[in-house]
Amino acid sequence: MGSTPNSYGGVAWMVRYGKSDTSGYTVNDPAQTAAVSGVRYRTQASQAQAGPNKSLDSSFGTLHAKVSKVANARIAGGSLRAKLAAVPLIDRLGRVLRDVSPATGSGIDSGPIDYQAGHLALTDWPAGNPTLQIEGGLQQFGDQLVGAVSFRTPVSPLRPSSLTLAATSQAGTTLTASANADGVINSAQVVGRVDYQSGVARVYFRRSDAPEADQVLDVSHLGIAGVTTIAPQNVYAETVRYSAVGYTYLPLDAAVLGLDPVRLPSDGRVPIYRKGGFVVVGNEQTFGPNHVSNGQTLNLGRTRLSRIKVLGADGSVIATGYSTDLDAGTVTFTDVTGYAQPVTVIHRIEDMAMVSDVQISGRLSFTRPLTHAYPAGSSVSSALVLGDQRARVSVLFDQQTWNNTWADAPTGAVAPATYDDARAPLGVTNAGALTERWALEFTAPTQYRVTGEHVGQIATGNTGEDCSPVNPATGAPYFTIKATGWGSGWAAGNVLRFNTVGALGPVWLVRTVQQGPETVTDDRFELIARGDVDRP
Known part of the structure; x- marks a missing residue:
């Protein structure tokens, strides 16, 4: 040669x-x-x-x-x-x-x-x-030296404790390290963390000697106990190697899943953070437990809160007997009768922002600065933006008889009487209405029962007075039917059918649990509906 x-x-x-x-x-x-x-x-x-x-x-x-x-x-x-x-x-x-x-x-x-x-x-x-x-x-010539690397494995999730990494330092020394079951990499030469679910790793190379004051790198964001700063060390980029064991999944049967699996990745997961998408950055803290009394005000220590929730000693949510001031960060108790004392107050701060950049290391950039200081342990949640929503009545008609079929058009002959919704329109509010199909079935010329397709029978009423069945989740009526709209001519068996659309947008939740041993002791998620929460 x-x-x-x-x-x-x-x-x-x-x-x-x-x-x-x-x-x-x-x-x-x-x-x-x-x-x-x-x-x-x-x-x-x-x-x-x-x-x-x-x-x-x-x-x-x-x-x-x-x-x-x-x-x-x-x-x-x-x-x-x-x-x-x-x-x-x-x-x-x-x-x-x-x-x-x-x-x-x-x-x-x-x-x-x-x-x-x-x-x-x-x-x-x-x-x-x-x-x-x-x-x-x-x-x-012109070697590329790096002190840290971020990478994502081509297959994920990874088997815990399977990731190992090696590199050659500028001095020719081979650096090796392995991740533990929690995804933490902490050796004398390498420190970092890997997310086994996504296959994303962030690794820093370090020297074992004590660093000078001006040669310290802050790695506290890794959340590794006892490791806040390191003395960085360069390695040759082309010598960085890793090995890991990943899992692959067979595609789900379309008949079982209910949709064409071709539209999904092979493991059934889709990204939740994208450029131009919205996220909610939040931090939740607890105050207490405290024994509270009537007239007592608790200062939670933070201002411009997005939510306050009071829990009793039995873990149940307490919804009455107090008032809140989110801007001041206080809760004042007015009636503590029946409380399971002591109580704990959960308070939360939030910022909703548009994502401008997403890195494989898990770092997100936003189009505007956050307005709160978020400590370690804060969360970033994906947000499904539905736009302007309002409650309304979408369908209204009557039938002479009803065969318990929930259709959105009359079936058979119409009833001899009718409800005058021009003079007495059905009333709905954003707080109480939900997306549901309703049937008011007459049991007598002036008596009827109120049944929902999903909520079942919730009330009875008569044509001589307004009917406002209460939604127990919000304390506001599902709807209001005014007595002035009924008129006469109704008979047993007649039915008034109508549909309501709630202010909440419809969301389809699909969750699958793979076969295998239990991996966590508390596996849960929470959905929060936000309306006009644009707090500066």
């Missing part, structure tokens, strides 16, 4: 014995080198065939060699191909290997290689005064 500015081949490296040389490398005196000869051994094949013993001669100590290379260049990792007394050598991650098996890729570690200096320190070589012959290799 001919020499080029970026490669070398067919040139002999200088193998030197002696106390020192002009390059400043200290080497062993040949007299101090231990020689071993006549070692007899038998291969597995010869053992089975009762063949003759074999023998070899070898030397142990430190044999130093250096390649003549272009100034300011370094040997490219993994490019060395050489022979030492007919024994093939290669380099791998800063180590020189000999007798590498083409079947398994494993070999005997013979010592380190300094890529920058072009220096080998072989601790195991053939006996005698061997000549090192270079058969091929590359010299590299």
Whole structure:
């Protein structure tokens, strides 16, 4: 192979014995080198065939060699191909290997290689005064040095404790580390964290010595106990390697899933953070528990809150007997009768923002600054923006009889009477209405029962007075039917059918639980409907 500015081949490296040389490398005196000869051994094949013993001669100590290379260049990792007394050598991650098996890729570690200096320190070589012959290799200019890397594995989720990582430092030292079951990487040379569900990892390389005051890198965002700062160390980017075990999933049957799985990724998951999407950044804290009394005001210690929730000692939500001031961050109790004391107050701050950038490391950038200071442990939630919503009545008609079929058009003959919705329109509010189909079925000329398709029978009424069944979730009526709209002529069996549409947008929730052992003790999620929550 001919020499080029970026490669070398067919040139002999200088193998030197002696106390020192002009390059400043200290080497062993040949007299101090231990020689071993006549070692007899038998291969597995010869053992089975009762063949003759074999023998070899070898030397142990430190044999130093250096390649003549272009100034300011370094040997490219993994490019060395050489022979030492007919024994093939290669380099791998800063180590020189000999007798590498083409079947398994494993070999005997013979010592380190300094890529920058072009220096080998072989601790195991053939006996005698061997000549090192270079058969091929590359010299590299303008190395890319990095102190941290972020990456995402091509397969996820990963099996816990399966991620291992290796890299070669600028000094030629091999750095290795593994992640524990919690995804934490914390060794003397590497610190970082991996999310096994997404396969995203963030890793920093560090020195083991104490850093100077101006050589400290803050890594507290990793959330690793006892690790807040490190002394950074550079590694060659092309030497960073990792291995991990990931899971793959078979696609779900469309008949079971209810939709075409072609529209979903192979593992059934979709990204929830995208450029141009909205997220809600929040932090929830607790105050208490405290024994409270009538007239007592609790200052929660934070202002411009988005939500306050009071819990009794039994864990149930307390919805009455107090008033809140979200701007001031206070709650005042007016009637604590029936409270399970002591009570705990949960308070939350939030910012809703548009995402401007999403990094594979999990870092999000927003189009505007956040208005609160969010401590560690805060959450980022995806937001489904539905636009302007309002409650309304979408369908209204009557039938002479009803066969319990929930259709959005009359079935059969209409009733002899009708409801005058022009003079007395059905009333709905954003607070009480929900998306539901309703039937008011007459049991007598002036008596009827109120039934919902999903909520069942909720009330009875008569044509002589207004009917306003209360939604127990909000304390506001589902709807209001005025007495002035009924008129006369109604008979038992007649039905008034109408549909209401709530101010909440419809959301389809699909959740699957894969077969396998339990991985968490408290697996839950929470949906929060936000209306006009644009608090500065």
